Every structure is written in C-alpha cells, then in structure tokens.
Amino acid sequence: GESVGLHLPTLSVQEGDNSIINCAYSNSASDYFIWYKQESGKGPQFIIDIRSNMDKRQGQRVTVLLNKTVKHLSLQIAATQPGDSAVYFCAEKEKGTYKSIFGTGTRLKVLA
C-alpha cells in the first residue's frame, strides 16, 4: 500500500496534456536541486537535476525551471502519460554538504 502521504496536494491532468509541478525551497545556500518520482510501493527515483547557476534544464519530456529570486522550482512534464502518475518530490542540497532536504511531495494523477 501507499504510505507516501494521505493529504498531499494533488494535480490532476488529462492524458496528453502538459503537467507543471511546483516547489518552493527555503535555503539560499542550496546549490543543487533535484526532482524525484515515487510510484506506489517503490523508492523515489531520480528524474532530473539542476545546479543553482542555471535557470533551465531539459531532459526527455521533462524540464526543470529554477527561479532563485523567489526560491521556486518547477517540473514540467510534456505530453503526460498514465505512467507518469506518481508522487513527485523536489529536494535541495546545501553547498558544501551531501545532505538533501526533501519537500513533502505532490501527487500527479493522469486522467484517461
């Protein structure tokens, strides 16, 4: 069973549409940001990352945007598919450390 979170914010998206998942981070000293995907009953899986000296980074069907002015991170998923249904976490890593702080997550539901 799923134990990630019973009261997570949920984003419902129609299959084929684009998804945008947002995250606010707290530490100005963070130099590295990561998005993870967690499917039911599994461990989080690395999706994409971005360094603090970048504003945008693209992967396969995913794009991460970083706005340091307002400490905001977003994950865009193009042409959302049923397999994208999961909980998505952002994480920030403080410069000089190897520890990450994780957000509480957003549940993405893809509607057929």
Place this chain on the structure above:
Amino acid sequence: DAGITQSPRHKVTETGTPVTLRCHQTENHRYMYWYRQDPGHGLRLIHYSYGVKDTDKGEVSDGYSVSRSKTEDFLLTLESATSSQTSVYFCALGALMGEQYFGPGTRLTVT
C-alpha cells in the same frame, strides 16, 4: 534498482525489541543514507555515512544507531523499537553531484 538492496522488505516486531535493517550496495558509493517516510512528513534523514566507519546524525536520529564496517553495507538499528518507529525506511546512495538513488524500502510495523 539492482545496485541497492534492503533487507528485510517487511517486518513486524514488538515494542521493546531490537531491530536491524540492512542496506547493501554493489555500486561502491561513498555516501549512504537512511530515511524514514511517514504520511505528512515526506522523507526525513535519520543517519548518513560518508565512508567506512564515518557516520553522522540526521534530523530524526533519536532511537536509532548505524554502523558501516565496509563500503557495501550500511546497517540501521533500532535499539528498542517503539510504535512511533512504525514507518517505511529507505536507504539511498549518494552520487557525485548530490543526487541520490534509493532502495526499494523496508516496511516496519512495531506493535
């Protein structure tokens, strides 16, 4: 992911008993982490290791201890399990840039 395994995958134990969870890697990563995941709290760091016999506390380390006697294995011990330690426990490996790769998790129930 075949490079990181956790054992056991499920465990039910009684309050007051000691419990040890094992994380095993075949990737030769220096950094290893133990997290717990609970509804409403996300992933919280319990302990981490930055090398053999080098460990440090995370944000929720009370009631937990760890050991790393070799690169491949990182053990998490609950000295005397309590019901508040019922959770899903994840081990992770830290890669060069800081991204982490997670194991499949251990679901622990303390009755």
